[in-house]
Amino acid sequence: MRQAMAERRGTAAGGRGLRHALLGAAAAAALCAAAPAAAQEGRLGFGLGAYGMPGVIDMPTALAMPDGMIGLTADVLPGTARGTLAFQISPRLTGAFRYSRIERPGLGDVLFDRSFDIQYQLLSEGRYRPAVAIGLRDFIGTGAYSSEYIVASKHLAPQLRATGGIGWGRMATRGGFTNPLSIFGDGFRTRPGGFTGTGGRLELNRFFRGDAALFGGLEYQLNDRLRLLAEYSSDAYIVETAPGGSWKPRIPVNLGLSYAVSDRTTIDAHILQGATIGLRASISLDPNRPRGQGRGLVAPVPVGVRPAPAPEGGWPQAWVAMPEVRGLLRSVVVQQFQSEGLRLEGLELSGSRAVVRFSNLRHEAEARAFGRAARVLSAALPPSVEHFVLIGTTHGMAVSAVTLRRTDLELLEHAPDGAAQLLARASIEDAHGKPGVNGFYQEHPPEVPRFGWSITPYVVPSVFDPNAPLRVDVGLRAEGRFALASNMLLSGSVIQRLGGNVAGTPMGPPAPGYERVRTSLPLYSTNRPALERLTFDHFSRPGPDLFGRVTVGHLERMYGGVSAELLWKPVDSRLALGVEVNRVRKRSPDSFAGFGRYEVTTGHVSAYYDFGRGYLGQVDVGQYLAGDRGATLRLEREFASGWKLGAYATLTDMPFSAFGEGSFDKGITLTVPVSWFDGSPTRARNSMVLRSLTRDGGARLEVTNRLYPLVRELQSEGLTTSWGAVWQ
Amino acid sequence: MSRTGQIGLRAAGLALVAAAALSACSGGLQLQERQRGGVEGLFGLSRAEPVPPVATALPAVITPETPLLGARLVARDANATLAIAAVSGPVTTWRTGDGVNVNLTGPGVLQSTRGLGADLMASDVSATIAAVSSAAPGTYRRMHRYLGGDLRLSRDIYDCTLAAQGPEAIEVGGSPRRTLRFVERCEGGGARFVNTYWRDAARPVIWQSHQWVGPDVGMIEIQRLVE
Numbered sequence: 001m002r003q004a005m006a007e008r009r010g011t012a013a014g015g016r017g018l019r020h021a022l023l024g025a026a027a028a029a030a031l032c033a034a035a036p037a038a039a040q041e042g043r044l045g046f047g048l049g050a051y052g053m054p055g056v057i058d059m060p061t062a063l064a065m066p067d068g069m070i071g072l073t074a075d076v077l078p079g080t081a082r083g084t085l086a087f088q089i090s091p092r093l094t095g096a097f098r099y100s101r102i103e104r105p106g107l108g109d110v111l112f113d114r115s116f117d118i119q120y121q122l123l124s125e126g127r128y129r130p131a132v133a134i135g136l137r138d139f140i141g142t143g144a145y146s147s148e149y150i151v152a153s154k155h156l157a158p159q160l161r162a163t164g165g166i167g168w169g170r171m172a173t174r175g176g177f178t179n180p181l182s183i184f185g186d187g188f189r190t191r192p193g194g195f196t197g198t199g200g201r202l203e204l205n206r207f208f209r210g211d212a213a214l215f216g217g218l219e220y221q222l223n224d225r226l227r228l229l230a231e232y233s234s235d236a237y238i239v240e241t242a243p244g245g246s247w248k249p250r251i252p253v254n255l256g257l258s259y260a261v262s263d264r265t266t267i268d269a270h271i272l273q274g275a276t277i278g279l280r281a282s283i284s285l286d287p288n289r290p291r292g293q294g295r296g297l298v299a300p301v302p303v304g305v306r307p308a309p310a311p312e313g314g315w316p317q318a319w320v321a322m323p324e325v326r327g328l329l330r331s332v333v334v335q336q337f338q339s340e341g342l343r344l345e346g347l348e349l350s351g352s353r354a355v356v357r358f359s360n361l362r363h364e365a366e367a368r369a370f371g372r373a374a375r376v377l378s379a380a381l382p383p384s385v386e387h388f389v390l391i392g393t394t395h396g397m398a399v400s401a402v403t404l405r406r407t408d409l410e411l412l413e414h415a416p417d418g419a420a421q422l423l424a425r426a427s428i429e430d431a432h433g434k435p436g437v438n439g440f441y442q443e444h445p446p447e448v449p450r451f452g453w454s455i456t457p458y459v460v461p462s463v464f465d466p467n468a469p470l471r472v473d474v475g476l477r478a479e480g481r482f483a484l485a486s487n488m489l490l491s492g493s494v495i496q497r498l499g500g501n502v503a504g505t506p507m508g509p510p511a512p513g514y515e516r517v518r519t520s521l522p523l524y525s526t527n528r529p530a531l532e533r534l535t536f537d538h539f540s541r542p543g544p545d546l547f548g549r550v551t552v553g554h555l556e557r558m559y560g561g562v563s564a565e566l567l568w569k570p571v572d573s574r575l576a577l578g579v580e581v582n583r584v585r586k587r588s589p590d591s592f593a594g595f596g597r598y599e600v601t602t603g604h605v606s607a608y609y610d611f612g613r614g615y616l617g618q619v620d621v622g623q624y625l626a627g628d629r630g631a632t633l634r635l636e637r638e639f640a641s642g643w644k645l646g647a648y649a650t651l652t653d654m655p656f657s658a659f660g661e662g663s664f665d666k667g668i669t670l671t672v673p674v675s676w677f678d679g680s681p682t683r684a685r686n687s688m689v690l691r692s693l694t695r696d697g698g699a700r701l702e703v704t705n706r707l708y709p710l711v712r713e714l715q716s717e718g719l720t721t722s723w724g725a726v727w728q
Numbered sequence: 729m730s731r732t733g734q735i736g737l738r739a740a741g742l743a744l745v746a747a748a749a750l751s752a753c754s755g756g757l758q759l760q761e762r763q764r765g766g767v768e769g770l771f772g773l774s775r776a777e778p779v780p781p782v783a784t785a786l787p788a789v790i791t792p793e794t795p796l797l798g799a800r801l802v803a804r805d806a807n808a809t810l811a812i813a814a815v816s817g818p819v820t821t822w823r824t825g826d827g828v829n830v831n832l833t834g835p836g837v838l839q840s841t842r843g844l845g846a847d848l849m850a851s852d853v854s855a856t857i858a859a860v861s862s863a864a865p866g867t868y869r870r871m872h873r874y875l876g877g878d879l880r881l882s883r884d885i886y887d888c889t890l891a892a893q894g895p896e897a898i899e900v901g902g903s904p905r906r907t908l909r910f911v912e913r914c915e916g917g918g919a920r921f922v923n924t925y926w927r928d929a930a931r932p933v934i935w936q937s938h939q940w941v942g943p944d945v946g947m948i949e950i951q952r953l954v955e
Contacts, residue, residue, distance in 0.1 A: 286877070287877070288876065288877040288878040289876075289877040290877045295844075295845040297843065297845075298826075298827035298843055299823065299827045299828050299829035299842035299843030300829070300842060302813050302814035302816070302821040302823075302829065303814070303816065304814070305814065305815070305816045305817075341761055361758070361759075361760045361761045362760070362761045365879055367879075410816065413816055413819075414816060414817075414819040414831060414833070414839055414840065414850070415850070416850050416851060416852035416871060416873070417850070418850055419849075419850070419881055420881075448757060449756040449757050450756075450757060451756045451757060452754070452755065452756030452757030452758055453754065453755055453756060454753065454754030454755075454758070454762075455753050455754070456754075481757055481759070482757075483757055639878065640877075640878045640879035640880075641877050641878065641879070679845065682760075682761060683760045683761070684760065684762075721879065722879050723879075724849075724875050724876075724879040724880050724881045725875060725879050727849065727850070728842070728847070728849065728875060
């Protein structure tokens with residue numbers, strides 16, 4: 001999979017000179033145009049180019065998407081198909097992951113390539129100042145698209161934007177000239193080709209080396225929906241247009257048309273290099289702007305306002321001693337909670353205080369669950385109860401206790417600043433030690449059935465096998481669960497595959513000297529009913545700020561054994577520490593519940609850090625399934641709507657040569673909240689990991705119910721982030 | 729298993745898939761409420777089923793004396809009749825049978841809504857209340873709060889002018905009312921709206937009003953059918 005990096009020289013020196021002059025003029029115009037006073041800053045929205053990043057057609061622009069935005073692009077031309085997921089990581093930093101299918105007539109094969117891009121906007125566009133950005137295209141991997149660039153974009157008129165820049169690598173395959181950076185050293189004159197060893201690594205000694213070339217582009221917004229594009233491309237498509245290919249470039253200019261189907265979807269058509277036609281479709285998603293508008297959410301119960309003033313000597317508390325009244329109150333609360341999508345786990349009533357443990361089954365915004373619970377209590381409980389201690393629980397673990405005064409609820413329900421003021425008056429503490437909260441045993445609420453089941457269809461995609469980029473398995477999943485206690489669950493699922501092509505996936509090469517801990521996964525795809533998981537889970541609160549989990553049984557499709565985890569996370573701390581130890585044995589692919597011979601201890605010590613504004617970091621150090629030791633770094637951005645995007649990389653003591661192609665495990669994680677699409681409140685989410693390749697190095701056990709994500713949502717950060725919804 | 733047995737199993741399985749896909753079956757203890765929508769919502773194929781509303785505090789019996797409100801959402805062409813669900817100081821919560829709250833304050837100025845989707849979450853309309861109650865035109869500011877997709881409450885400030893349009897005789901709920909009509913024009917942050925209030929000629933009661941809820945919901949037309 002080596003890319004032939006043949007350097008091209010211009011044919012006629014005169015032609016090249018003229019071209020340079022024109023480009024120089026365009027670049028000068030872009031950079032130095034004293035924009036007339038009428039020109040407004042940034043009238044044109046960004047457009048996504050062929051590479052799925054802000055661009056014209058093939059060439060990039062110096063724009064950034066709105067913070068947090070996700071762009072999905074599919075681009076096809078004869079011999080090439082590209083699918084890109086781009087993400088605005090921060091207001092100036094854009095990243096992308098791309099999967100491409102490139103026909104290489106010169107080598108007579110088809111390359112399925114995964115690449116990552118990154119672009120940083122150094123300057124945003126001002127009145128006279130252009131936007132300037134620096135970017136790396138395909139900076140990890142085998143380098144089919146590998147280029148670096150510096151680009152500037154500026155509006156010349158409200159409807160016209162010009163872009164100009166300089167590129168290296170693939171973006172210098174037409175009109176290349178000696179690298180201007182070679183003034184810093186001769187090493188910059190040549191660019192090493194191919195990739196080191198097994199590939200998949202950051203090739204630092206390649207960046208900004210070799211010849212450079214100029215490029216430029218123009219975008220003209222004709223009307224509300226139509227935009228005209230033109231660019232001078234410094235990408236000669238050498239590999240794709242080698243002799244035997246389906247097209248050959250004729251002129252260095254790309255022309256295109258972009259049609260906005262909606263404010264989120266665009267369809268493009270372009271004529272590439274005067275020789276062929278390409279098509280593109282892109283969709284942008286804003287995780288902060290849900291498509292649905294919350295129409296599925298029914299209005300809450302109004303806060304029950306007690307008659308004022310309170311009688312002398314306070315409200316009567318005789319009801320506390322009457323079990324019939326307490327029983328009636330409990331059943332009213334259970335029923336009202338159920339309508340609100342909450343489950344009452346425990347209710348401790350005293351004359352002036354109610355301690356309520358509940359779990360949230362419906363609301364994707366945790367604070368809304370607390371707000372609804374508070375409203376129900378204010379409407380149902382006798383007037384003497386002044387303090388509500390609301391304890392959010394998950395899997396039987398009581399996480400945080402939010403204490404609210406009923407008087408504050410009555411006063412702030414309709415206040416203009418009601419949400420902020422309620423947060424200021426609420427206290428959020430660790431739930432450990434509160435009445436009704438036990439360390440190791442929480443009684444199952446009598447009103448809730450102990451046994452549950454479901455049958456659902458499932459779809460399992462498997463991507464990036466070079467022979468068949470998308471494999472899908474479809475089938476039925478039957479799940480059952482039995483609650484021995486609120487914090488002790490026996491559960492399992494059986495799957496019956498009904499169709500699909502995952503079973504045909506050839507196994508990747510093993511890592512020599514290591515067990516096939518993950519590359520043998522295709523063996524586990526079978527036409528018979530298969531036991532997916534069968535476990536006993538125990539969740540606990542061993543002490544203040546501590547959370548515990550023990551899971552025993554068939555933990556996942558390939559492994560079974562024992563998994564134990566302990567997490568230290570104070571309610572308002574940015575830092576959390578955890579340790580997980582697992583002793584597992586590989587399951588046999590041929591038997592329903594049997595085991596093989598391979599046994600391993602895997603485990604990690606983890607540090608989690610919340611940087612604020614949704615940015616999370618995690619470092620895990622320990623031993624992986626193949627017995628290799630190392631560390632995983634994970635960075636993630638989380639949105640209040642429930643979207644999460646992250647990236648991770650794992651480096652272990654397994655040599656790159658043993659790991660195989662890709663050198664080390666890395667990937668992208670994506671979580672999509674279902675409620676984002678139609679607005680109805682639901683906690684359902686779909687999560688996926690886009691892993692570059694399935695290999696045996698850095699492989700982790702897939703345990704459901706790891707503690708950190710469960711706990712974090714219910715603590716200060718999770719509640720404060722969603723607090724805008726508390727009165728909703 | 730024999731070939732025919734395999735085919736039979738497959739056919740049965742497919743039939744089950746069809747059944748399950750139409751209504752994924754489940755029962756008993758669940759870890760979360762069953763999801764709806766999702767990818768179907770992305771393509772506009774699903775319609776959010778209304779969740780059974782919370783038992784409301786609506787009166788069991790409606791008599792000729794029960795205070796009632798008639799409301800119409802212009803943009804959605806939806807009508808409803810509302811009854812009082814709660815009173816909290818100057819704010820009255822009116823509620824429909826299918827779970828929409830309209831909170832009116834003072835003489836009948838819209839304070840907030842719930843259950844309309846992009847609700848008016850909270851507001852500061854004290855200046856409007858003062859001006860309409862005392863039938864005194866003037867210039868002042870209003871503040872509206874809406875919930876963004878990032879779960880933050882916005883703070884939108886509008887500059888408003890209240891102008892008197894003179895007396896008008898209208899009929900509300902079958903009863904004639906002598907009213908003074910006021911028009912409130914507000915502008916701020918790129919939004920512009922016009923509210924109209926038909927205030928009783930003698931008392932600070934608004935018999936009819938057209939008020940702007942927000943950019944997504946639009947105008948709501950309210951009538952005090954029975955006081």
